[in-house]
Amino acid sequence: MTKTDILTVNPQELARAWNETLPLLLGPSDKATVVADERDANVLRIHIDTAGRSMYSFDFKCTYVDSREVKVEIVDAERGHDQADETREIIQSLIEDYVRHIHECAQRLKGLTNA
Template sequence: MSKSDQLRIDAQELAQAWSRTLPSVLDASDQAKVWPDEAESNVLRVHITTAGRSLYSFDFKCTYVDSREVRVELVDVERDNHAVDERTDIIQTLVDDYVRHLHECAQQLHALTTR
């Protein structure tokens, strides 16, 4: 990351902006929590709970590579507070959708992260 393209926003402010923006790109019935990583100032942690009876929850690590690019990694998937096999088709489909939504959220916040 070049010095000129570093993330220049307070991690707490960025997490709050994500918290406001993420619901607009998720399904209305999904719930999300966003908070800054305690160890890395360019990382946000995102917990998404699916709606309905499936009771899936997903944890993601969103790392700002620079002021524009976000790398999204799946950390964990649980169903009703129990670990599940992340390789199933339904889980992979949900993960792909959420990763896309997380990138959409980051894109909507470019004006904030590139200032």
């Protein structure tokens, strides 16, 4: 981030806004939890549980590059309590879908982060 474009919103307030907005963008039975990273004020940790009986869960690291743009990385994918094979097509499809929703959420919240 440049000195002229820094993220100035309180990380806890930002996580709260994400917790309100992200579930609106996901499937009706998907569940998302967003928390501020304890070490980096520009990072949010996102956990998503999929709907249905598949019992997939995903952990993402969402880093604010500047006040408008985020970089999203998959940290972990599990099925039940076991590591999921992230190379499987179904897993890749879910990851791509959730990353798209995360970017959409960041766009919806740019009024808060770009203040």
